[in-house]
Amino acid sequence: MVTAPNRLFGLVRIKQWPKNALVAAAPIVSGAIPDSREITQIVFGVLSFTMVSSVVYIINDLKDSQIDKHHSTKRFRPIAAGTVSPKEAISVLLLLSLALTSFLLQVNEKFFIVISIYFFLNILYTFKLKNIAILELLIVSSGFFLRTLSGAYILDIPISEWFLLVTSFGSLYIVSVKRLTEKKSESITSARAVLEKYSMDFLLIVVGMSLTITLTSYGMWSFGREISDVYTGLSMFTLLFALMRYLLSAEKGKVESPEDLIFNDKSILISLFLTLSFVLASIYF
Numbered sequence: 007m008v009t010a011p012n013r014l015f016g017l018v019r020i021k022q023w024p025k026n027a028l029v030a031a032a033p034i035v036s037g038a039i040p041d042s043r044e045i046t047q048i049v050f051g052v053l054s055f056t057m058v059s060s061v062v063y064i065i066n067d068l069k070d071s072q073i074d075k076h077h078s079t080k081r082f083r084p085i086a087a088g089t090v091s092p093k094e095a096i097s098v099l100l101l102l103s104l105a106l107t108s109f110l111l112q113v114n115e116k117f118f119i120v121i122s123i124y125f126f127l128n129i130l131y132t133f134k135l136k137n138i139a140i141l142e143l144l145i146v147s148s149g150f151f152l153r154t155l156s157g158a159y160i161l162d163i164p165i166s167e168w169f170l171l172v173t174s175f176g177s178l179y180i181v182s183v184k185r186l187t188e189k190k191s192e193s194i195t196s197a198r199a200v201l202e203k204y205s206m207d208f209l210l211i212v213v214g215m216s217l218t219i220t221l222t223s224y225g226m227w228s229f230g231r232e233i234s235d236v237y238t239g240l241s242m243f244t245l246l247f248a249l250m251r252y253l254l255s256a257e258k259g260k261v262e263s264p265e266d267l268i269f270n271d272k273s274i275l276i277s278l279f280l281t282l283s284f285v286l287a288s289i290y291f
Contacts, residue, residue: 016084017067017098018060021265026055028150028173032157032165037289044161050112051160054121055153057106062128064099068092069132078191079263116159124152139203143181143212150177168227172220179216179249180264185209187256217249228285241284248277 015021029051033040040048067074067085074086084090110118131145151174158165186209189201224245228238251274255267268274 013084013089014098016082017064017090017095018102019063021263021269022059022063023056024265025150026052026059026153028153029055029157029160031154031173032163032169033161035169035285035289036163036165038163040161047113047160048157050109051117051156054106054109054113054117055124055156057102057109058121058125059128059149061099061102061106062125062132064095064102065129066132068095113160114162116162117156120152120156120159124149137200139200142200143178143185146181147174147177150174166227166230168223168230171223172227175216175219175223176249179213179220180252182209182212182216183253183256184264186213213253217253220249221246228288231289235288237284237288241281241288244277244281244284248274248281251277 030048033044033048067083070080071083071085071092074080074083077086080086085092085095110121127145127148131142135145136142151170154170154173155165185201185204186206188198189204189206189209221242225242228241231238251271252264252268255271255274268278
């Protein structure tokens with residue numbers, strides 16, 4: 007029996023909420039300790055992206071509920087599984103929209119523009135663009151770029167172009183690895199029509215390209231700062247391990263969401279924690 011909280015958690019995709027912490031990335035790596043007002047703004051930014059992403063997920067699930075019923079994993083989503091009715095989903099959608107509106111009233115115009123772009127891109131993705139090869143990859147990965155950019159805009163602080171490239175191509179790497187592993191599964195390929203337009207060789211090239219650019223951009227950002235030390239070098243190795251381990255885990259055959267794969271793999275979690283620790287040590291100590 008599925009409890010009410012679990013139904014709602016699945017509906018709003020609570021497992022994907024951690025990615026919204028990227029809004030705080032630019033302020034964290036800026037080297038300046040934020041004051042109470044700035045911390046409040048960052049919190050509003052994270053909550054805004056949390057709400058808007060959940061709104062997009064519900065709209066997507068309402069539209070694709072019949073298709074999802076035939077998907078090996080998506081059939082367990084609350085609307086497709088029948089544990090949440092369309093009427094209940096719309097009610098939650100309206101509540102989230104009201105909460106989102108209240109948060110957006112607290113942020114500046116630049117942040118509002120970025121989150122609006124995120125929303126409209128994902129709505130277009132839901133209703134049309136998800137079936138256009140290459141473009142669908144770029145739209146999904148753009149969400150990470152927009153989250154990172156919004157964090158700089160909400161406090162009106164500068165952000166390194168190299169750091170933006172890290173998040174952009176890092177997310178493209180994560181998405182392309184997921185497509186690659188989905189391509190290997192006939193059941194998932196039939197449920198995601200766009201996969202028929204990709205070849206395995208093409209996806210392998212995208213994976214390799216995005217991994218290379220991610221690591222190169224990270225090196226340019228981390229070693230290009232005024233102060234680089236042993237922590238900087240160590241973070242390169244731990245990040246490389248996390249990215250390679252992600253690919254290795256994904257290629258074991260069982261396709262999972264990136265969030266599930268990362269949080270279920272202790273090696274990835276530890277290496278990401280070490281990477282963040284080394285970065286913070288390099289910046290603040």
